[in-house]
Each structure stands twice: as structure tokens, then as C-alpha cells.
Amino acid sequence: MNVPDTVATPLGPLYVYGIAPAGVRAPRAPGVGGAPVRLLAESGLCAVVSRAPEQIRARRRDLLAHQTVLGELLAQGTVLPMRFAVVSPDQDTLLSQLRTDTHRLTAQLDTVRDCVEMNVKGAPVPDCFTDLVRRDEKLRLLAQRTRRKPDYEANVRLGEALAKAVRREARGAARAVLAGLAPLAVRVVEGPVDDERVLSASFLLRAPDEERFRQALAAQARDLGDRLSLSVTGPLPCYSFVQAPLVAAGR
Known part of the structure; x- marks a missing residue:
């Protein structure tokens, strides 16, 4: 069964890989801790997320997972990458941040476009x-x-x-x-x-x-x-x- 790209139900704390323009496809590679990667769409932007593990450590497999997810996003176009171990407390908080920072995030996307x-x-x-x-x-x-x-x-x-x-x-x-x-x-x-x-x-x-x-x-x-x-x-x-x-x- 195919899993939808966008988040349908709250996931609790979210591990955040980056911010991309709306319309991007969710990476198919597993995320940190092996969790499926999903999208949260708001105000023309997408936060690329997965369920945050209980503990986040800089283990090689998780660092590689973080990089692989970002690599899939970059292959599609522009992305604002988050560094390893960025977590939002919940879906509502992250959506609120996307709404509040829409102008600034969009401007940053324009700055790094094709870079x-x-x-x-x-x-x-x-x-x-x-x-x-x-x-x-x-x-x-x-x-x-x-x-x-x-x-x-x-x-x-x-x-x-x-x-x-x-x-x-x-x-x-x-x-x-x-x-x-x-x-x-x-x-x-x-x-x-x-x-x-x-x-x-x-x-x-x-x-x-x-x-x-x-x-x-x-x-x-x-x-x-x-x-x-x-x-x-x-x-x-x-x-x-x-x-x-x-x-x-x-x-």
C-alpha cells in the first residue's frame, strides 16, 4: 500500500530536514531512526519531516539518513536545509512557524535558488x-x-x-x-x-x-x-x- 506524502494525522515531536516550496515530492529514503519522511504544507511552503526518535544521537546511519533525505530534495530543486537534530515539538507549532515566517523563508529560498x-x-x-x-x-x-x-x-x-x-x-x-x-x-x-x-x-x-x-x-x-x-x-x-x-x- 502506498503511503501518502503529506501528514494526515499529528505525529508528536517532528524531526525537520528542511523547508521547500509547495509541490515537492516527499523523499522515499527512510529518515532518521528509519522513520518514513512526510511533508507538512502551509502557505506555499513544505516542511519535510519524520517522527522524531526518543533520542537523537550523531550516529553514522542517522547522519547519512539526514544527508540522503536532503539529497533527494536537492535533486528536485531548492531547499532550505536544517542541520542535524532539529526538532519541532509538534505539528501545530511547525505549521504556525511556516505561517509566521512565510515571507522570510520564501525570500531565503529565492536567495539560494540554483545554488x-x-x-x-x-x-x-x-x-x-x-x-x-x-x-x-x-x-x-x-x-x-x-x-x-x-x-x-x-x-x-x-x-x-x-x-x-x-x-x-x-x-x-x-x-x-x-x-x-x-x-x-x-x-x-x-x-x-x-x-x-x-x-x-x-x-x-x-x-x-x-x-x-x-x-x-x-x-x-x-x-x-x-x-x-x-x-x-x-x-x-x-x-x-x-x-x-x-x-x-x-x-
Whole structure:
């Protein structure tokens, strides 16, 4: 027997995968916890939901289920993706949120229409010491003094100076990567960075621009690879460019 796409009866707490325009088909893949995925339609929008399990943990099978459901939605068109573990307390609350936020959600759908997200991360290259010492006079003199009169404190000073220089070079390279890639994107959101990750940025791209973006990133990697190790993840649902009306629930 075929199960209807839309919710006919209240389901209690609902796990929410995303918001899509009305008319989208419910994904056929099972959702988190193996639950069937359904649609809640209101004001020209659809919330894509399933019954929320008693406990939600970031287990591989549930993370994969979340991604698979979103993948089916993206194959049909535009979607505002929710991050893992977003739960609405009940059907009425979610429908009310769709009614209240119709204008804002519709505007967000327009913003990410035909777009994908690409996430780029960059880390310092730790073995670029030789080139740094050759180019930096202060480091070169410090290395020479350490070789002439090696001791524990001198080695520590040289090590700290080299580490600081590596991070400085990597941060400069990260700024160059952002400057080179930003013109290709509709929007850019920068994430948190530290000494180990000096670049973390999400780029909202028009889908046809993905290949051009990858080529530009590869060129940056060739030019700056002695200072910055780059990685890219995507295409992804546009998580970083959605201001969701819902928040993750600790259930």
C-alpha cells in the first residue's frame, strides 16, 4: 500500500530536514531512526519531516539518513536545509512557524535558488622552514646563532619563532585565497579559525559556477601550497546561508 506524502494525522515531536516550496515530492529514503519522511504544507511552503526518535544521537546511519533525505530534495530543486537534530515539538507549532515566517523563508529560498555551498579549509604547512629561513633575515640570524651556540633555550626560541612565522605566512596565504575566490561567489561566510586552521569559509555559488570555482581553488593551491594546505568539501546543501526558524533540540 502506498503511503501518502503529506501528514494526515499529528505525529508528536517532528524531526525537520528542511523547508521547500509547495509541490515537492516527499523523499522515499527512510529518515532518521528509519522513520518514513512526510511533508507538512502551509502557505506555499513544505516542511519535510519524520517522527522524531526518543533520542537523537550523531550516529553514522542517522547522519547519512539526514544527508540522503536532503539529497533527494536537492535533486528536485531548492531547499532550505536544517542541520542535524532539529526538532519541532509538534505539528501545530511547525505549521504556525511556516505561517509566521512565510515571507522570510520564501525570500531565503529565492536567495539560494540554483545554488550550492562549497566549504574551503586551510591549514599551515609545517615543513616550510627552509624557505622561511632563507627569506626572513631575522629567522636566518636566529638560526645561525643557534647553530653556533646550541642549547635548550636557543632551540626553544628558534622553534617558537619558526612556528610563529609559519602561522603568519599561512594567514597571509589564507587572505589571498579568500580575495581570489570571493568574486566567484554570491556570498561568503567565514567560520572560526585558530592556529591549526587558519582558513574556514563557506561560499554560496551558482551551480553552473562550481567547476570554475574548483579550477580557481586548484590554481590557488598550486601557487600557495608551500604555505597553506587547502581542502574543499562540496557541493553541499546551503547550510551556512540559511537562517532557520528552528533550533537543534537536545532530546
